[in-house]
Amino acid sequence: MKTSAPSSSIEDYVKVIYSFTEWQDKPITSSQLAQRLGVANSSVSEMVRKLKDQGLVDHQPYSAITLTPQGMQLALGMVRRHRLIETYLVRELGYSWDEVHDEAEMLEHAVSDTFIDRMAAKLGNPGRDPHGDPIPAADGSVSLPHAHRMIELDDGHSGKITRISDENPELLRYLSAEEIDLDASIEVIGRKPFGGALVVRIGKGPGSRDYDLADEVASALWVATDAVHEGCVLAER
Numbered sequence: 061m062k063t064s065a066p067s068s069s070i071e072d073y074v075k076v077i078y079s080f081t082e083w084q085d086k087p088i089t090s091s092q093l094a095q096r097l098g099v100a101n102s103s104v105s106e107m108v109r110k111l112k113d114q115g116l117v118d119h120q121p122y123s124a125i126t127l128t129p130q131g132m133q134l135a136l137g138m139v140r141r142h143r144l145i146e147t148y149l150v151r152e153l154g155y156s157w158d159e160v161h162d163e164a165e166m167l168e169h170a171v172s173d174t175f176i177d178r179m180a181a182k183l184g185n186p187g188r189d190p191h192g193d194p195i196p197a198a199d200g201s202v203s204l205p206h207a208h209r210m211i212e213l214d215d216g217h218s219g220k221i222t223r224i225s226d227e228n229p230e231l232l233r234y235l236s237a238e239e240i241d242l243d244a245s246i247e248v249i250g251r252k253p254f255g256g257a258l259v260v261r262i263g264k265g266p267g268s269r270d271y272d273l274a275d276e277v278a279s280a281l282w283v284a285t286d287a288v289h290e291g292c293v294l295a296e297r
Contacts, residue, residue: 068169078135087124141168143189158232192223211278218247219285
């Protein structure tokens with residue numbers, strides 16, 4: 061008997077569950093899932109029961125939702141599709157990085173595995189998308205860079221921007237206008253008084269520039285570093 065392909069709704073659910081936990085350890089709750097998908101809590105409860113019946117998630121009443129190995133496999137396949145399409149739209153079709161998410165959401169359900177594999181080959185099998193999120197390989201393996209949110213870093217910490225959250229298109233447009241992009245060198249200078257902005261220096265040498273970043277912006281930037289400085293808070297974790 062041939063197994064039917066999962067619906068686009070199921071694909072969306074497992075992808076969101078995976079994406080929520082990709083850069084942090086806390087599993088997603090039903091209310092958080094509803095918020096991210098823009099649906100009612102009752103709709104989420106019904107779908108989670110369906111996902112559990114199909115062996116895609118583990119869930120007990122009033123507890124968080126986690127993917128089973130089968131659910132993880134499906135989620136990684138969808139994440140691969142989404143991020144490869146985003147990369148193609150930016151590289152080959154001239155889309156800006158704040159435009160690609162919604163386009164990829166529509167296209168990812170419509171194309172075949174063969175199309176995705178050929179797109180990946182055309183792009184040179186990239187390891188990350190335009191926002192720095194890792195693109196899973198065809199075998200489901202993922203290389204996640206070791207990085208921390210900029211807002212978690214203390215004074216004197218330096219590194220490179222390795223990921224920029226794509227949740228807010230307006231924030232992406234702001235960063236683009238300010239010429240803040242992936243792989244830029246950064247150093248945390250400190251906080252302005254009375255809970256003010258986080259001051260960072262982006263770039264090195266004569267071309268460097270200081271920025272006052274609101275917490276929402278600093279929370280959307282992830283920084284990778286090869287070393288810790290003296291007294292670094294990360295060394296204590």
